[in-house]
Amino acid sequence: MTTDSAAQSFLEYQATGQVVSAPGRVNLIGEHIDYHGLAVLPMAMGQAVRVAFRTRSDRQIRVSSSGFGVREFAWTRELAPAASGDWENYVRAAAQAIGRKWGAGRGIDAAVASDLPPAAGLSSSSALLVALALCLLRANGLEASFEELMDILPDGEQFVGTRGGGMDHAAILASRPGCASLVAFDPLSARPIPIPHDWTFLVLHSLEMAEKSGALRNEYNARRWAGTGALQRLGFHSYRQALDGRAEEELSALAQQLDPGMERDSFLHVTGEAQRVLAAVAALEQANATGFGQLLNQSHASLRDKLRVSCPALDRLVEAATESGALGARLTGAGFGGCAVAFCMQADLAKVRRSLVDGYYAGRTDFDENRHVIPVTPGPGALFARQ
Numbered sequence: 593m594t595t596d597s598a599a600q601s602f603l604e605y606q607a608t609g610q611v612v613s614a615p616g617r618v619n620l621i622g623e624h625i626d627y628h629g630l631a632v633l634p635m636a637m638g639q640a641v642r643v644a645f646r647t648r649s650d651r652q653i654r655v656s657s658s659g660f661g662v663r664e665f666a667w668t669r670e671l672a673p674a675a676s677g678d679w680e681n682y683v684r685a686a687a688q689a690i691g692r693k694w695g696a697g698r699g700i701d702a703a704v705a706s707d708l709p710p711a712a713g714l715s716s717s718s719a720l721l722v723a724l725a726l727c728l729l730r731a732n733g734l735e736a737s738f739e740e741l742m743d744i745l746p747d748g749e750q751f752v753g754t755r756g757g758g759m760d761h762a763a764i765l766a767s768r769p770g771c772a773s774l775v776a777f778d779p780l781s782a783r784p785i786p787i788p789h790d791w792t793f794l795v796l797h798s799l800e801m802a803e804k805s806g807a808l809r810n811e812y813n814a815r816r817w818a819g820t821g822a823l824q825r826l827g828f829h830s831y832r833q834a835l836d837g838r839a840e841e842e843l844s845a846l847a848q849q850l851d852p853g854m855e856r857d858s859f860l861h862v863t864g865e866a867q868r869v870l871a872a873v874a875a876l877e878q879a880n881a882t883g884f885g886q887l888l889n890q891s892h893a894s895l896r897d898k899l900r901v902s903c904p905a906l907d908r909l910v911e912a913a914t915e916s917g918a919l920g921a922r923l924t925g926a927g928f929g930g931c932a933v934a935f936c937m938q939a940d941l942a943k944v945r946r947s948l949v950d951g952y953y954a955g956r957t958d959f960d961e962n963r964h965v966i967p968v969t970p971g972p973g974a975l976f977a978r979q
């Protein structure tokens with residue numbers, strides 16, 4: 593199937609069936625801590641993965657995507673993975689997650705359309721998984737709560753070979769328009785935190801790809817194990833227990849009990865970042881733009897120097913953003929390439945944007961302003977979007 597026929601199918605299914613929209617997410621602060629059960633502060637973007645579908649009478653699932661071709665298989669409760677790296681795995685992951693909980697049901701003919709840049713740290717793959725899962729539920733007349741979906745979807749992604757924390761799925765599902773979400777785990781909650789009207793965010797692509805597979809997966813997991821290792825060595829069973837009302841100095845003193853190296857640095861990042869998330873919520877609630885910006889800058893410094901998940905391009909981009917008049921900027925998502933998020937006052941947006949285009953991006957033949965400099969308006973999650 594050509595790109596055009598996938599687009600054509602989308603229009604056809606849209607006219608005769610239904611459409612599910614799952615947004616990308618940008619994490620404002622709280623990086624590499626969700627998998628330690630700590631609260632994070634993402635928001636949903638206006639850009640989204642949209643899937644138009646028609647319910648079938650048999651068990652076949654057939655999905656086409658512009659530029660990525662068609663995939664088709666029979667839906668059974670237990671599915672084998674497709675070839676490693678093939679996007680069919682996201683379709684299979686969605687079917688498997690739903691099938692294991694509710695049983696395999698009626699299949700769908702579906703077409704995917706997206707205005708989310710892939711491999712940019714904006715969760716396009718989780719958005720695809722969420723959208724497909726919601727299509728399969730609707731096709732079978734099933735309703736699932738936020739909690740039920742959070743139970744099955746992050747684990748479903750393990751099927752694809754990656755297993756992050758729950759931040760992406762929570763933000764994609766439960767965000768409210770105009771708000772960031774304070775996502776907490778155990779118990780799960782997503783508290784909407786309104787963003788002041790004169791604040792705005794730009795997602796900036798570093799022009800380095802952040803493929804969520806292979807080498808990056810190993811780097812990601814290494815951070816996760818280092819953080820967990822530090823915790824065990826200090827005798828805590830969770831980061832919540834380690835943090836338990838301790839001030840920064842006490843946590844630094846605790847870290848000194850660890851040998852210098854990745855475990856100690858990870859402990860310092862994770863505990864510092866958890867405190868910055870709470871401070872960022874307070875700054876948002878008080879409309880303290882300077883304070884909020886400083887927290888973003890501190891978060892980036894910690895990801896760069898302690899967790900070491902940045903890269904030279906992201907560091908230069910973050911610096912260029914603050915030099916252009918952003919009040920704060922940081923890498924967003926897993927890191928190792930992908931995007932940064934810059935925060936500025938609405939009144940400064942045009943100036944910041946212009947100066948980045950004329951500075952950081954100047955002379956880059958691979959730069960496309962529409963795709964790489966993305967103003968973000970906090971949009972609704974898939975559970976609250978008008979489909």
Ligand code: GLA
Nearest residue numbers: 623624756757758759925926
């Ligand atoms: C990836 C994961 C998330 C989170 C971030 C880092 O995006 O999918 O769960 O761990 O990395 O904060």
